[in-house]
Amino acid sequence: MSQEARNLPDQFRHCSNLMRRMYHQSGPMNTRHGQGKLMHYLLALDGATQKDLAKEMRMYPASLADVVRQAECNGFVTVAPNADDSRSTGVFLTDEGRAIAEKRAAANDRVAEEIFADFTDEERMQLEGLLAKLSDSLEKKATQEDDEDRRCNHRSRRSRRYDGHRKCGGRRMRKNDQFVSRG
Structure with a gap:
C-alpha cells in the first residue's frame, strides 16, 4: 500500500x-x-408521519419519537391527526420552527458555497461523481456485512436460548435442583 x-x-x-x-x-x-x-426534512415533507420520517431520515422510530417530543416541547413542531387518515398523525412545523429551519437552510447553503468556492464547475462534477461511487460501494459493503452479522447473531442467540434450557450435560434439571447453592 502506498503512502498516498x-x-x-x-x-x-x-x-x-x-466541514x-x-x-x-x-x-x-x-x-x-x-x-x-x-x-430540515419537514421543510420538504411537512405533515409526514413519524414512520415515513424515520425511513427518510434513516433513524430508528423510537429515536425519532424522542426527537419529535423534544422539538414539540420547544415549540418547533406540532403533532396532529392527518386530514387524509384519522388513524395516523402527522408532524407539522410551527411558524417558529419553519423560520429556524429556513435560517439553517440558508446558512448551510452559504457554508457550502464557501467550502467549494475554490473548485471549478468541472472539479465539482468530478468530486460529485467520485463521492457517489464511494457511497454506492460503501452502502453495498455495509448492507452485506449487516446481513452476515444478523445471521451470526441470530444463530448465537438461538443457541444461547437452547443451552439455557439444557443444563447438566443435556438432560433437563428438575425444578428442585435448579436453585441449589454450589457452596
Missing part, C-alpha cells in the same frame, strides 16, 4: 471533520439532538 493510499482515509476524515465544524459554527444554535435534521 494510506493517507487517503485520514485526509477524508480530516476534511469531513472540518462539520464549519456547518456547526454557521447555523443558529437553538436546536439540539437531531431537531435541526428533523426540521
Whole structure:
C-alpha cells in the first residue's frame, strides 16, 4: 500500500471533520439532538408521519419519537391527526420552527458555497461523481456485512436460548435442583 493510499482515509476524515465544524459554527444554535435534521426534512415533507420520517431520515422510530417530543416541547413542531387518515398523525412545523429551519437552510447553503468556492464547475462534477461511487460501494459493503452479522447473531442467540434450557450435560434439571447453592 502506498503512502498516498494510506493517507487517503485520514485526509477524508480530516476534511469531513472540518466541514462539520464549519456547518456547526454557521447555523443558529437553538436546536439540539437531531431537531435541526428533523426540521430540515419537514421543510420538504411537512405533515409526514413519524414512520415515513424515520425511513427518510434513516433513524430508528423510537429515536425519532424522542426527537419529535423534544422539538414539540420547544415549540418547533406540532403533532396532529392527518386530514387524509384519522388513524395516523402527522408532524407539522410551527411558524417558529419553519423560520429556524429556513435560517439553517440558508446558512448551510452559504457554508457550502464557501467550502467549494475554490473548485471549478468541472472539479465539482468530478468530486460529485467520485463521492457517489464511494457511497454506492460503501452502502453495498455495509448492507452485506449487516446481513452476515444478523445471521451470526441470530444463530448465537438461538443457541444461547437452547443451552439455557439444557443444563447438566443435556438432560433437563428438575425444578428442585435448579436453585441449589454450589457452596
